[in-house]
Amino acid sequence: MGVVNITPDSFSDGNQHFSADFAIEHAWRLIDEGADILDIGGESSRPGADAVPAAEELRRIMPVIEALLDSGIPLSVDTFKPQVMREVLAAGVDMINDISGFREEEAINAVAKSHCAVCVMHMQGQPKTMQQAPHYKDLIGEIRGFLAHGKNRLMQAGVAKERIVLDPGFGFGKTTAHNYELLQRVHEVMSLELPWLIGVSRKSMIGAVTGQPVTERLAGSLAAMLAGVQRGAALVRVHDVVQTVDALKVWQAVETGGRGYE
Numbered sequence: 001m002g003v004v005n006i007t008p009d010s011f012s013d014g015n016q017h018f019s020a021d022f023a024i025e026h027a028w029r030l031i032d033e034g035a036d037i038l039d040i041g042g043e044s045s046r047p048g049a050d051a052v053p054a055a056e057e058l059r060r061i062m063p064v065i066e067a068l069l070d071s072g073i074p075l076s077v078d079t080f081k082p083q084v085m086r087e088v089l090a091a092g093v094d095m096i097n098d099i100s101g102f103r104e105e106e107a108i109n110a111v112a113k114s115h116c117a118v119c120v121m122h123m124q125g126q127p128k129t130m131q132q133a134p135h136y137k138d139l140i141g142e143i144r145g146f147l148a149h150g151k152n153r154l155m156q157a158g159v160a161k162e163r164i165v166l167d168p169g170f171g172f173g174k175t176t177a178h179n180y181e182l183l184q185r186v187h188e189v190m191s192l193e194l195p196w197l198i199g200v201s202r203k204s205m206i207g208a209v210t211g212q213p214v215t216e217r218l219a220g221s222l223a224a225m226l227a228g229v230q231r232g233a234a235l236v237r238v239h240d241v242v243q244t245v246d247a248l249k250v251w252q253a254v255e256t257g258g259r260g261y262e
Contacts, residue, residue, distance in 0.1 A: 001076065001237040002027070002035030003201070006060040007044045007052075020063035027068055033242035037095070037235075038071075040064055041078035045099050045172070054083040065091055076119070082106035089114045095165075099123055099172065101150045112157040119165040119197060120150040124173025134173045139181060143168055144189045151192065165235065166196040171203040179205040183224065187231050198228035199237035222247045 006023045027038055042060035043052040057079065068075055069092050076095035077088045082104060085096050089110070095117040102108050102120055111118050122143045124134050136142050147166050154164060168189050170179050182189070183200075190196045200206065206220035207213065218240055225236050226247060238244045253261065 001037045001039050001197070001235050002030035002033075002241045003237060003239050004030070004038050004040045004064065005044070006040070006042050006064060020060075020067070023064045024067045027064065027071070030241045031071060031073060034245040035073065035241045037074045037076055038068065039076040039078050039097055039237055040068075040093075042084075043079065045078070054081045057081065057084050058087055061088070062091065065093060074117075076117075080104070080107065082110040085110035089116055095119065097121070097167075099169070100126075101146060102154060103150075108154060108157045108159075112154070112159055115163075117163050117165060118154060118159060119167055120147055120154070121167035122146045122169035122172065134175055134178065136178065139178055140185055140188050143182065144192070147189070148192060151194065161194070164194050166190060166192060166194050167199060168196070170198070170200050171205055176205050176208040179203075180209075183227055183231075186228065186233075190232060195234035196232070197235040197237055198225060198233040200224040200228065201238040201240065218243060226251055 004023055004027045006020070027040075030038060040061050042057040061077065065075060065077070065088060074094035076097050077084070077093050078097045078099065079085060079088070080098045080100040085107060089096070093116065096111050097119040098107060099121045100107070101122060102111075102118065124136075147168070151164055151166070155161060168182055168186055170182065174182065201221045202214050202217045203221075206217040206224060210217065210220045212220065221238070221240065222243060225238065225244060229236065229248065229251065236244060236248075
């Protein structure tokens with residue numbers, strides 16, 4: 001899953017693609033590099049980010065969506081606003097990636113009657129305040145319970161189980177220690193019989209260990225991504241597609257013992 005941010009303030013690539021033309025060019029590059037799906041976002045979810053009105057979010061993302069509908073690969077939209085969900089689904093996108101985990105009843109209603117895939121992510125709090133002393137009594141149990149609750153609410157609304165993907169939400173209301181305990185034990189969270197997504201690309205949890213700025217976190221991001229894949233991740237959400245594809249090819253060659261390379 002290649003990331004296409006159309007925002008002026010995203011933590012890793014803010015303002016790099018903050019125009020429809022640049023974002024579209026970037027998206028096609030990610031497709032050429034091997035992205036299987038694109039995740040398009042018009043509002044930053046970095047810690048401390050201010051909210052963006054739905055109309056502005058739509059203004060940013062709709063030209064990009066319209067330009068990519070015939071790209072041949074699925075399009076996901078990263079949003080938690082029901083109004084945005086309804087608009088992009090009407091336009092023909094394939095997936096809604098809700099960082100708030102479909103907490104709002106209107107968000108569930110927005111996706112229930114469509115055929116789109118949905119990604120339910122765990123986040124403690126809101127982006128504006130989520131990194132202000134996050135605290136858990138039972139990290140694994142609370143995240144697992146949140147995701148199970150979101151899955152059940154969607155299914156009760158008529159969303160087929162086969163449409164649901166889960167995301168434990170690395171970096172969303174979690175300290176560095178929380179993130180690495182979660183990654184180590186993620187199989188305990190994700191024993192919910194659903195595919196799950198890992199998104200660790202360039203995040204502060206990588207910088208905290210390596211000491212590298214956001215522009216120099218590729219190696220650490222690949223290591224964390226592979227740890228997630230080893231533990232069962234079905235989707236990887238990344239900024240650096242070509243390097244991720246290469247890392248996964250080598251990992252797969254190891255797992256198959258080199259079969260096919262005789």
